[in-house]
Amino acid sequence: MSAGPLPIVRTVAELRAVVSSWRRMGQTVALIPTMGYLHDGHLALVRRGRELADRTVATVFVNPTQFGPTEDLARYPRDEAGDAAKLAGAGCDVLFAPSSAEMYPPGFATSIAVAGVSQGLCGASRPLMFGGVALVVTKLLLQALPDIAVFGEKDYQQLQVIRRFVRDLDIPVRIESGRTEREPDGLALSSRNSYLTAAERAVAPSLNRELVQAAGLLADGSREAGPVLDLVRANLLAVGFASVDYVELRSADTLASLERVSGPARLLAAAWLGKTRLIDNCPVASES
């Protein structure tokens, strides 16, 4: 089966016209928002969307409102032609790739904040990010009005923030998640992996390895998390990570801090390899 070129729309009006034409045929729609430079993790979300709905729309928009002034907005990798080809191969129906001016025209004045679940973890070192994510995802959801939107568990805190404001604002959509896709050595797929030197790439899988090992130690709830998390931090620094933003044990849904496992929990970490910040997380099975 050969995939034809993927239709690309750039305005909200065009996007709504495409979705309306599907609605008139009684078809359901899944949205897969991304920042582009797609890898197999993104394509797995598209495939999940295809399982759940008749039509899939992927979006590629490197959203300026979720980057801080010193972050990597300008150098964030972009490859629209490559993205379109990959999406076509994955069976996506249309790509929505708006300009910044289409998303944030002059006079734009609205912001969204999500308390609780967006605080700490990545929210501590990137205070603007989740407000920016909430804003752009709200806009994309209300532009496309899909039945379902699919987000990756790789950005686990982001996923919980999205679930929170979608519920709070009564956005009429079902949020689905896709498991983190990994390289054979365990490194979580990420567009930012393209920043890594060969030496950094060799060290990077330690992040996942350390989290999985710690999850095994914490799973039965017999150990306090503190010393285990300290060990993860020390090990990451020992293998060559430049610094560790956080390694934490949290409740899987509310992301409340946990001293030990007593129900569904998640280990989450962010650490720097040279100038590249990597994040990862893994479930901790509760046996209580």
Added chain:
Amino acid sequence: MSAGPLPIVRTVAELRAVVSSWRRMGQTVALIPTMGYLHDGHLALVRRGRELADRTVATVFVNPTQFGPTEDLARYPRDEAGDAAKLAGAGCDVLFAPSSAEMYPPGFATSIAVAGVSQGLCGASRPLMFGGVALVVTKLLLQALPDIAVFGEKDYQQLQVIRRFVRDLDIPVRIESGRTEREPDGLALSSRNSYLTAAERAVAPSLNRELVQAAGLLADGSREAGPVLDLVRANLLAVGFASVDYVELRSADTLASLERVSGPARLLAAAWLGKTRLIDNCPVASES
């Protein structure tokens, strides 16, 4: 024609079921959000909704997130039975009257801010109000998903805030406004007029009278606004207003401050009669 009792729904699920049943018949829907204790100004908005759509939903919800801690949330007047009878008489199809727990369940964590248009005027003395309005109106719009929502020009700054975030968030609805309804002596209808003593009620029409007079002086753009607005303030205090929050000349759309009229403009004022805060506004016709 006799109006039957008005159906009242209290949950988002019931509201969506009612609206969906109309959608399946191809009918359009207008939403009229209110805080209840309805007067002819509200009913005029319902009639406007009936002109513009096949079905009208009124909402009555005294929204706690738009009241400050020292404001009149607890004593805000309520009369649901009276409201339902008036809405039935005006031809409204259903009343949505949710509880606070239905709107803001435990764990609620999301807030919305609108810069620019929500600053100054009522935003200066009531800093929480427009964020609360943006939050509850966003929720009501996404709960009901109407084609059209109707708001009164009496709350002119609120109307412009709503237009702003509806556009910014891509909420799929058309915002329509209804002219301010007035008593024969010019006092703008308001649920808060019920707070006024007889003596205060006799003074209250001066607010409108002064604004209309000032609008006449400013309309041709030949006068600077400052001295005219100072005179309005002095006159309001002279006739018995306890204090004046603001009297301002603003651009009609962006609410930017104006020193003189050079395009569509609005005069807006807020002043206290005893313990009651009254607001009003009027258009200033530009002859340039």
